[in-house]
Amino acid sequence: MQASKRQVYFLSNGTAITAETLGMSLLAQFPDHHFETHTVPFVDTPEKVRVVSDEINRCGDDAKQLPIVICTMADPDLMKIVTQTKALVIDPFGEILPRMENLLASQHHQPGQSHRTVNQTIYESRIDAIDYAMAHDDGSRTQTYDQADIILIGVSRSGKTPSCLFLALQFGIKAANYPITEEDMESEGLPEPVRPFTERLYGLTTDLDRLVTIRQARRPNSRYASLKQCRYELRAVEQMYLRHHINHINTSQMSVEEISARIIRDNGLHRIELP
Amino acid sequence: MQASKRQVYFLSNGTAITAETLGMSLLAQFPDHHFETHTVPFVDTPEKVRVVSDEINRCGDDAKQLPIVICTMADPDLMKIVTQTKALVIDPFGEILPRMENLLASQHHQPGQSHRTVNQTIYESRIDAIDYAMAHDDGSRTQTYDQADIILIGVSRSGKTPSCLFLALQFGIKAANYPITEEDMESEGLPEPVRPFTERLYGLTTDLDRLVTIRQARRPNSRYASLKQCRYELRAVEQMYLRHHINHINTSQMSVEEISARIIRDNGLHRIELP
Numbered sequence: 001m002q003a004s005k006r007q008v009y010f011l012s013n014g015t016a017i018t019a020e021t022l023g024m025s026l027l028a029q030f031p032d033h034h035f036e037t038h039t040v041p042f043v044d045t046p047e048k049v050r051v052v053s054d055e056i057n058r059c060g061d062d063a064k065q066l067p068i069v070i071c072t073m074a075d076p077d078l079m080k081i082v083t084q085t086k087a088l089v090i091d092p093f094g095e096i097l098p099r100m101e102n103l104l105a106s107q108h109h110q111p112g113q114s115h116r117t118v119n120q121t122i123y124e125s126r127i128d129a130i131d132y133a134m135a136h137d138d139g140s141r142t143q144t145y146d147q148a149d150i151i152l153i154g155v156s157r158s159g160k161t162p163s164c165l166f167l168a169l170q171f172g173i174k175a176a177n178y179p180i181t182e183e184d185m186e187s188e189g190l191p192e193p194v195r196p197f198t199e200r201l202y203g204l205t206t207d208l209d210r211l212v213t214i215r216q217a218r219r220p221n222s223r224y225a226s227l228k229q230c231r232y233e234l235r236a237v238e239q240m241y242l243r244h245h246i247n248h249i250n251t252s253q254m255s256v257e258e259i260s261a262r263i264i265r266d267n268g269l270h271r272i273e274l275p
Numbered sequence: 276m277q278a279s280k281r282q283v284y285f286l287s288n289g290t291a292i293t294a295e296t297l298g299m300s301l302l303a304q305f306p307d308h309h310f311e312t313h314t315v316p317f318v319d320t321p322e323k324v325r326v327v328s329d330e331i332n333r334c335g336d337d338a339k340q341l342p343i344v345i346c347t348m349a350d351p352d353l354m355k356i357v358t359q360t361k362a363l364v365i366d367p368f369g370e371i372l373p374r375m376e377n378l379l380a381s382q383h384h385q386p387g388q389s390h391r392t393v394n395q396t397i398y399e400s401r402i403d404a405i406d407y408a409m410a411h412d413d414g415s416r417t418q419t420y421d422q423a424d425i426i427l428i429g430v431s432r433s434g435k436t437p438s439c440l441f442l443a444l445q446f447g448i449k450a451a452n453y454p455i456t457e458e459d460m461e462s463e464g465l466p467e468p469v470r471p472f473t474e475r476l477y478g479l480t481t482d483l484d485r486l487v488t489i490r491q492a493r494r495p496n497s498r499y500a501s502l503k504q505c506r507y508e509l510r511a512v513e514q515m516y517l518r519h520h521i522n523h524i525n526t527s528q529m530s531v532e533e534i535s536a537r538i539i540r541d542n543g544l545h546r547i548e549l550p
Contacts, residue, residue, distance in 0.1 A: 006379070015536040018300040024548065025293040026371060029349055033379055037548060041536045066378065074304055088378050095370045096301060103341065103363050104281070104308055124492070126531070130437050134412065162405050165440050169531065217399070256401070256444065261290035261316045273299070273312060 005036040007059050007067040011052060011082060013075060016041035022092055023070040035068075043073070049081040057086050122172070125272050129168035129175075136176035137161055142193035145176055149269055151197055152177040154204035155233040156224075157214045159251040159259055163204070166260045172272035173264070185236035190244055202263055203241040203248030208234060210252045280311040282334050282342040286327060286357065288350060291316035297367055298345040310343075318348070324356040332361050397447070400547050404443035404450075411451035412436055417468035420451055424544055426472055427452040429479035430508040431499075432489045434526040434534055438479070441535045447547035448539070460511035465519055477538055478516040478523030483509055485527045 008027065010019040020039050027035050040052055060067045067087040073079045074093055083089050135141050136148065138161065145151060150167070152160045152175060160177035167173040184191040194201055208231055215225035223229050241248040247266050251259050264271060283302065285294040295314050302310050315327055335342045342362040348354045349368055358364050410416050411423065413436065420426060425442070427435045427450060435452035442448040459466040469476055483506055490500035498504050516523040522541050526534050539546060 015530075015532050017532050017536070018296050021293050021296040022367065025347060026368065026375060029368070029372060030375070030379055039546075041540060068375070068378070072300060088374065090371055090374065092297065092367050092371065093301070093304070096365050096367065097304060099363065099365065100301060100305070100343070103343070104305055123530075127437060127489075130440065134409075134436065137409065161409065162402060162444065165405065166444055169437065169441055169444060214402075255398075257290045257292055261292070265316060271314075 004063055004065065005034040006065055007056075007063060008035045008037045009052070009056055009067060009069045009071075009087070010037065010039045011043050011069060011071040011073065012041055013044040013073050013078060014041065016072070019070050019072040019092075022072075026070070026090075043078070046078065046081055049073075049078050053081060053085045060086050122272050125172040126169065129172045130165075132174040132176070133164045133168040137164065139178045139193070142176075142178070145193065145197055145200075147174060148176040148197070148200055149174045150202055150263060150267055151175070151194055151200050152202055152204055152263075153180055153191075153194060153237070153246070155180055155206075155211070155230075155237055157211060157218070158204040158206045159254075159256070160204055162256045163251075163259045163263065166256045167263065170260065171264065171269075173269055175263075180233075180237050180240065182233075185233065185240070188243070190240070198244065198246070200267075201244075201246050202267060203237065203246045204259070205234060205238055205241070205248055205250050207250065207252040279338055279340065280309040281340055282331075282338055283310045283312045284327070284331055284342060284344045284346075284362070285312065285314045286318050286344060286346040286348065287316055288319040288348050288353060289316065291347070294345050294347040294367075297347075301345070301365075318353070321353065321356055324348075324353050328356060328360045335361050397547050400447040401444065404447045405440075407449040407451070408439045408443040411449075412439065414453045414468070417451075417453070420468065420472055420475075422449060423451040423472070423475055424449045425477055425538060425542055426450070426469055426475050427477055427479055427538075428455055428466075428469060428512070428521070429481075430455055430486070430505075430512055432486060432493070433479040433481045434529075434531070435479055437531045438526075438534045438538065441531045442538065445535065446539065446544075448544055450538075455508075455512050455515065457508075460508065460515070463518070465515070473519065473521070475542075476519075476521050477542060478512065478521045479534070480509060480513055480516070480523055480525050482525065482527040 008023065010016050010023045012019045016039050043049055043052055056067050056069060069082065069085055069087045069089045071082050071089060071091055072093055073082060079091055079094065150173065152163060154160050156179055164175040164177050167175040178194050180191065211230045211234065212225060212227055215230065219225050249262055283298065285291050285298045287294045291314050318324055318327055331342050331344060344357065344360055344362045344364045346357050346364060346366055347368055348357060354366055354369065425448065427438060429435050431454055439450040439452050442450040453469050455466065486505045486509065487500060487502055490505065494500050524537055
């Protein structure tokens with residue numbers, strides 16, 4: 001355990017999303033350490049690199065601890081300046097690209113183009129999926145459910161909306177969501193708007209204490225947030241899932257990323273490539 | 276240039292988001308090559324690894340081309356099985372973790388926890404931001420603009436909604452968006468609902484041909500999608516940005532990731548750490 005937080009920088013000449021995503025995964029392997037992270041995107045000239053490098057040096061001197069720099073600068077000239085920083089400089093590209101160049105018998109030429117260039121077809125699919133998710137949130141526009149790739153169902157606050165948005169933004173998947181109401185719960189059948197689409201339904205559920213906590217934060221001391229009501233609703237939807245053989249997951253311990261990845265896998269959904 | 280597409284696999288015992296993000300960045304360095312990518316998440320037992328490994332071997336035999344496997348399996352036992360696949364196996368963790376362990380004088384213990392464990396505070400911030408973005412899309416609920424971290428303005432289809440959603444989902448930033456209407460354009464001043472928040476405004480604009488294309492796809496041959504109307508609107512908002520000294524960017528060539536990263540940088544926004 002460190003006395004102070006170790007400073008960690010994610011640098012890139014682009015958005016720095018790759019450096020940050022990889023970096024956060026690496027830091028997660030050291031749960032007993034405390035890190036303070038800084039994401040610095042668009043460091044795309046030697047001058048900008050020097051400014052950031054100076055700042056990291058100062059910061060390391062102040063903290064009396066070597067900072068960590070994770071840098072996906074694909075331009076070797078810029079990378080060379082970064083490596084002069086007084087820090088543990090990690091260059092994932094530098095260690096991997098030569099092996100890929102060797103396999104592909106190719107020199108790479110266009111540094112930092114990921115998350116930047118816009119492929120129009122992919123862009124359109126993504127925007128269409130976002131439009132779809134926005135228009136089909138929370139039981140809206142059930143008459144166009146036939147266009148959905150997937151329809152999430154579940155009680156209020158089980159994670160439907162964030163999952164639909166993530167599926168759209170990250171994967172270009174058209175996801176609708178339909179909240180199971182008390183009226184729906186009192187019936188043996190599936191709610192009428194989703195009934196024609198049984199094979200596209202996917203159920204979310206969550207732990208009782210978690211649901212109570214989330215609902216209490218939003219409507220304190222309401223019937224909606226009461227233990228009794230939450231228990232009733234969760235039991236009712238879980239019975240509904242079992243009765244109608246609807247695939248479902250408990251989202252309590254899951255991030256939006258994990259929920260979405262499982263939905264894609266469990267339903268064999270086709271997704272666009274990331275930009 | 277390859278005759279057939281090179282097969283590329285992103286494997287992980289978790290969501291595989293890290294493997295995929297890093298992998299796509301690496302592939303983007305080889306724009307002259309064609310790749311077919313496969314993301315395989317939750318490969319978390321030796322049996323599952325073997326099944327995937329067999330599939331990759333078969334696929335490589337059929338294509339008569341060595342596949343590429345990018346694998347962020349943090350569990351060394353699972354990784355060992357992956358490395359026996361007939362492929363160029365890239366293990367970014369394997370090359371980096373030892374250096375970090377050395378610096379931190381620590382053994383890592385919790386493989387694959389990123390994108391999985393849910394920090395409650397971060398989770399709440401993120402969900403609050405998503406709720407905020409959904410409620411404050413397209414000029415809704417302007418009476419609670421005081422809670423916004425940022426308010427995006429621009430003409431219809433300049434990228435406001437996807438950017439707000441991405442800022443919320445990825446960074447926990449509360450972003451509202453307000454569409455500049457024709458009525459707003461005819462006035463010299465800023466639209467009344469955003470006027471008290473000048474320092475939180477950020478303008479989006481786009482290229483004329485791009486706007487026409489996007490609008491035509493949605494409402495073909497409408498006044499809304501006409502060259503004349505699009506030109507008028509873009510000129511009007513750009514003049515508005517200049518007149519009122521509002522920071523702005525042209526989103527035409529940018530992915531949602533890049534727009535969001537620039538908004539954060541240009542406005543010095545505070546963001547949550549990724550899960």
